[in-house]
Amino acid sequence: MIEKHELSTVETAETEPVADPGLPEHEPRPTDVDEAAERRAERQVATFFGLSALCTLLFIVSYLVFKVGDEPTVKLGFGLSTPALGATLGLALLLIGVGTIQWARKLMGDHEIMEFRHPGASSQEDRDDTVAILALGAEESGIARRPLIRNSLLGAVGVLLLAPVMALRDLGPLPGDKLFHTIWKKGMRVVQDVDGTPIKPADMEVGQLINGEPAIFFEHDADGEPKIEGVELNQEKAKAAVIIVKMQPGDIKAAKGRENWGVNGVLCYSKICTHVGCPISLWEQQTHHLLCPCHQSTFDLADNGRVVFGPAARPVPQLPLAVDDEGYLIATSDFTEPVGPSFWERG
Amino acid sequence: MTDTIAKSNGKQPAKAGKPSKAGAAATWADDRLGMAGMAKKNLRKVFPDHWSFMLGEIALWSFVVLLLTGVFLTLWFRPSMVEVVYDGSYDQLRGIPMSEAYKSSLDISFDVRAGLLMRQIHHWAAMVFVGSMMIHLLRVYFTGAFRKPRELNWVIGCVLLLLGTLEGFTGYSLPDDLLSGTGLRAADGFMKASPVVGSYMSFFLFGGEFPGSSIIPRLYTAHVLLIPGLLLALIAAHMLLLVYHKHTQWPGPGRTEHNVVGFPMLPVYMAKAGGFFFVVFGVLTLMGGFLSINPVWRFGPYNPAEVTAGSQPDWYMGWPDGALRIMPNWETHLWGITVSWNVMVPILILPPLMLMILISLPFVEAWITGDKREHHLLERPRNAPTRTAVMVALMTFYGLLWAAGGNDIIATHLRLSINQITYFMRGAVFIGPVIAFLITRRWCISLQRHDNETLLHGYESGVIMRDAQGGYSERHLPLPVARAYTLTARDRDQIFVPESEADANGVASPTARKDKVRAALAKYWYGSNIQKPTRAQLEAAHHHAEIEHDHERALENSADGHQFDGRHDVSGEELTTKH
Numbered sequence: 001m002i003e004k005h006e007l008s009t010v011e012t013a014e015t016e017p018v019a020d021p022g023l024p025e026h027e028p029r030p031t032d033v034d035e036a037a038e039r040r041a042e043r044q045v046a047t048f049f050g051l052s053a054l055c056t057l058l059f060i061v062s063y064l065v066f067k068v069g070d071e072p073t074v075k076l077g078f079g080l081s082t083p084a085l086g087a088t089l090g091l092a093l094l095l096i097g098v099g100t101i102q103w104a105r106k107l108m109g110d111h112e113i114m115e116f117r118h119p120g121a122s123s124q125e126d127r128d129d130t131v132a133i134l135a136l137g138a139e140e141s142g143i144a145r146r147p148l149i150r151n152s153l154l155g156a157v158g159v160l161l162l163a164p165v166m167a168l169r170d171l172g173p174l175p176g177d178k179l180f181h182t183i184w185k186k187g188m189r190v191v192q193d194v195d196g197t198p199i200k201p202a203d204m205e206v207g208q209l210i211n212g213e214p215a216i217f218f219e220h221d222a223d224g225e226p227k228i229e230g231v232e233l234n235q236e237k238a239k240a241a242v243i244i245v246k247m248q249p250g251d252i253k254a255a256k257g258r259e260n261w262g263v264n265g266v267l268c269y270s271k272i273c274t275h276v277g278c279p280i281s282l283w284e285q286q287t288h289h290l291l292c293p294c295h296q297s298t299f300d301l302a303d304n305g306r307v308v309f310g311p312a313a314r315p316v317p318q319l320p321l322a323v324d325d326e327g328y329l330i331a332t333s334d335f336t337e338p339v340g341p342s343f344w345e346r347g
Numbered sequence: 348m349t350d351t352i353a354k355s356n357g358k359q360p361a362k363a364g365k366p367s368k369a370g371a372a373a374t375w376a377d378d379r380l381g382m383a384g385m386a387k388k389n390l391r392k393v394f395p396d397h398w399s400f401m402l403g404e405i406a407l408w409s410f411v412v413l414l415l416t417g418v419f420l421t422l423w424f425r426p427s428m429v430e431v432v433y434d435g436s437y438d439q440l441r442g443i444p445m446s447e448a449y450k451s452s453l454d455i456s457f458d459v460r461a462g463l464l465m466r467q468i469h470h471w472a473a474m475v476f477v478g479s480m481m482i483h484l485l486r487v488y489f490t491g492a493f494r495k496p497r498e499l500n501w502v503i504g505c506v507l508l509l510l511g512t513l514e515g516f517t518g519y520s521l522p523d524d525l526l527s528g529t530g531l532r533a534a535d536g537f538m539k540a541s542p543v544v545g546s547y548m549s550f551f552l553f554g555g556e557f558p559g560s561s562i563i564p565r566l567y568t569a570h571v572l573l574i575p576g577l578l579l580a581l582i583a584a585h586m587l588l589l590v591y592h593k594h595t596q597w598p599g600p601g602r603t604e605h606n607v608v609g610f611p612m613l614p615v616y617m618a619k620a621g622g623f624f625f626v627v628f629g630v631l632t633l634m635g636g637f638l639s640i641n642p643v644w645r646f647g648p649y650n651p652a653e654v655t656a657g658s659q660p661d662w663y664m665g666w667p668d669g670a671l672r673i674m675p676n677w678e679t680h681l682w683g684i685t686v687s688w689n690v691m692v693p694i695l696i697l698p699p700l701m702l703m704i705l706i707s708l709p710f711v712e713a714w715i716t717g718d719k720r721e722h723h724l725l726e727r728p729r730n731a732p733t734r735t736a737v738m739v740a741l742m743t744f745y746g747l748l749w750a751a752g753g754n755d756i757i758a759t760h761l762r763l764s765i766n767q768i769t770y771f772m773r774g775a776v777f778i779g780p781v782i783a784f785l786i787t788r789r790w791c792i793s794l795q796r797h798d799n800e801t802l803l804h805g806y807e808s809g810v811i812m813r814d815a816q817g818g819y820s821e822r823h824l825p826l827p828v829a830r831a832y833t834l835t836a837r838d839r840d841q842i843f844v845p846e847s848e849a850d851a852n853g854v855a856s857p858t859a860r861k862d863k864v865r866a867a868l869a870k871y872w873y874g875s876n877i878q879k880p881t882r883a884q885l886e887a888a889h890h891h892a893e894i895e896h897d898h899e900r901a902l903e904n905s906a907d908g909h910q911f912d913g914r915h916d917v918s919g920e921e922l923t924t925k926h
Binding site: 015016017018019020021022023024063068069070072081082083084085086087089090091092093094095096097098099100101103104105108109110112113114115116117119120121168171172173174175178179193211213229230231234235237238239241271275276277278279280281282293294295296297307309310311312313314340341342343344345346347 | 391392393428430436457458459460461462463464467468496529532533535536537539540541542543544545546547549550551552553554555556557558559560561591592593600601602603604605606607608609610611614615618619621622623624625626627628629630631632633634635636637650651652653654655656657658668671672673674675676677678680683684685686687689690721723754755765766769802828829831832834835836879880881882884885
């Protein structure tokens, strides 16, 4: 078979520029000829293994001696447990490895041996036989002669694939219009995100940025339970988080229809980036730019959240503001467009 | 010499000796499993030795370390997004509501002895796993080890790289800390950017609106069952094919396409590879003990309204992130739909495209060169200049995107403008690979020239000669035969030539146009390569060197003017040539 089997060959001996000198003679190692060297290597290997066992014992000691938890054992400013366990276990493993390799290199037989390669492919005879068997199988089953059976089977299996697809339907609800709305609505107070304190425009300095959230996140129902919590809170937060900034009213270039969306230079924008949804929070006070730390999209908040740099395609949505009777900031409606990353049916 | 090889090469099958305990156990096993026949053939299987063959082994062993440490972590980790209030040992977070997943990650780090060590070994091992797979892939590519009959193993390797990357992403998303949550938030954005089904995909994966309460348990199933299962199966297939094909080897004296020379599996290779497992495990454990990685307690629990500056994915996710950062902000709004090219191109199109390019490399090269032969001898990168240049171009593309993924870090550390870095990268990712390709190709060809020079004129001996005219030259000495043979043990490149466009009957060949393209590509692929010298050329060069040497020797004592060096009697001497 080897003749039929095409191997890449470096030219034959006659035409080769330099003839193959053949495998070099085996050179004995010091441990092959010098008994003292051999014994030394033997001792070395055994020492490695012995030290490894010692390290494992030290690992057990470290495990028992160094505390973790409320009062970890601390030295030089760091907890001792992890480095001590790492060092002892690491060395225990490493020494077994080093010892074994030393054993192989110094003491095990180091004669290189040669094996011939055989073609990976089967012989032509085997191939022909296999093809014949396959043909026989096809013939005996009659799969070619009975297209009705074949096609109905293929059809049934194809239809069957719908079952797992259907079964996965309950992975999640359909999006519906969820991506188009947030929890903001007319009259809801804009509060600080740390403790829910309402915000008075007059209390803000020019250039200041406040991370805000809708007041409902901090409200409780009649039983004293939070109105919204857990998973639902996170889902709403992922859409409703805002930032409130104050700038000189003269710097603001409000677009048509947005002239009265601010209060005395205080504007409110979605905190969720229109690129892939990171919360945007790096505020450049002097330029009114807001930079997303994930992919560096930059928005000009004095100019309706326009994209001035980076991969985001759409301006960051603005929340129209007003003040209530007590002088605190409120939203006058939900966002007028979907917040967060783009999606196909967004429009 | 060959005798010793043949004798030790498993020519004498193991014979059942006198009854011994081991023999009895072996008999018991063989009666039921019938493994002796296979064991006889494979226990002394030959593995050639070279440091670069160890790279894939690092990947294999770090995967084993991942399995072991991963099992440890599952004993304490709770993949649940139920909100709990932290009451563990880490003071700064006590009393703060967080998911159970995050809480159990903190518990593993602070309240389980060796827990932090295992977490850190696991994370380091993941980085080493992906990294060593990539370097192993480069080794296989640069040495031509992917050629027939090993193309399928190349494909398996590429899929392993993809799965390893996904396994890493699902893994570092599990602790549900602020950094990993930010990664999932971005992943949600990627899904939503998919045409037509984007928002449905997002709602199905997250079990509702982002972040929902399902994503951590679902990722957990993928991370500990689905992907590791696939990885295991594919690694097994990868190894089986490796054994079946027998390992490639470097050419050298006695090492040909038809044999494989090296150490037998039992005992040498088994000891070396087994020992190496302990070395890899040991080094990873030392890293886990001393090098902090992913300190989730410093990031805090995930909060969809918070983020930290300098948020970065793990390093192997850096390059698509870089593409995402430098992509222009293109988006199409048409007929009530939104097409987000700014996300689709870098995330949904580019990485799968790169994977397809990677997978197709062996097939494209084989098609261009028309080489259908089996190759078991490795090629030096310089002897395949175009192939080498293709990979260096891809590496440059990857590296630039990876750097772009850290544009904010580069900007803050080098005090550069992030805008300028980004604009620069937009151009560099296209121009850089072209420059890298051209330089690499010429560099390889120059190295080939150098090899031929060494073959023809010998190596530089360091002996400086001064000739009759006072000029200096370095004496070159012929290479040792083994070295000369190794340098010449490579194929002559054969450029594909299309058969004539029409056959004898004037019928146009149906593949004429394709053949033309192929011939042009093959010409570019091989055309500028330097072929090894022929035997005649070598002999001529050596002959020439000998003559020159004799010539020099003749001049040795007669350099004009040397007679006036003060140590000779110069009465009656004159310079031969009057100046």
